[in-house]
Amino acid sequence: MPSGDRRDAVRAMVRAGQRELVAELERLDGGARFGRSDGARLLENGAVFERACVVAADRGETLGLTVVLHPRNPYVPAFHARFRYCEYAGSWWFGGAVDLMPCYGFAEDAAHFHRTLKNYCDTLDPAFHAQAKRTCDDLFRLPHHDEPRGIGGIAFDHLRPPGPDGWRRAAAFTAAGIATLVPAYLPIVRRRKDRPHGDRERQWQLHRRGRYVEFALIHDATAADAEAVLxxxxxxxxxxxxxxxxxxxxxxxxxxxxxxRDWAAETTVAAS
Structure with a gap:
């Protein structure tokens, strides 16, 4: 497939993914709507999300989709995902990352999230999930505090399957990853969004958000667009x-x- 056709296909994938995510998030929030600014869609002061950002980026050699969700209820974990396609000097590759950042730990939520991501990864290669999970655990750490940013998820880069259908397989895998975000995260939001909380939980949530800001501004070497990061x-x-x-x-x-830990392998998880 010619380079221009590949980029057009990824561009259409990213924009479709953005439209579908925006619609799902607005439906769940129930009131607030996303505003539009170039390729970015931003929701603020919603009933469920204090801020939700869904950015479709088209910058030179790179196309991608970034999603960052900051919920209102401290018992709902924050969420981050990004998928990207790079094409440079005749070479191409795909990359992605998805991770969950709870303020309070619920084994039921963690198992659901990781199992959903494992099922997605298995469509490419049964061995892929273990490596993608390790990469995520290593990537999203706060070295100054020697602690994880959240409970991880998956991360991969330079995905370029061999063979004449390698690009098609990688593109299909990326499209499936974008489609997996809703079933991986939204059931957790629905489960926790109405849980009672007070000032103690709110202050803890703000403290944990400080950790997210620290990582985004100091440690995230992949952040190339300052406006999108802010x-x-x-x-x-x-x-x-x-x-x-x-x-x-x-x-x-x-x-x-x-x-x-290997949340996807947990066999008994009590509802909480």
């Missing part, structure tokens, strides 16, 4: 030194919950 930041966050949760509290339990 648009995807949470509307409110906080920083404090020596923040130590009360021993035995749900906030204190998060540290152990974030330690990477």
């Amino acid at each position: 648009m995807a930041l949470p509307p409110l966050a906080r920083w404090e030194t020596g923040c130590t949760p009360e021993p035995g509290s749900a906030e204190a339990e998060l540290a152990a919950f974030l330690v990477p």
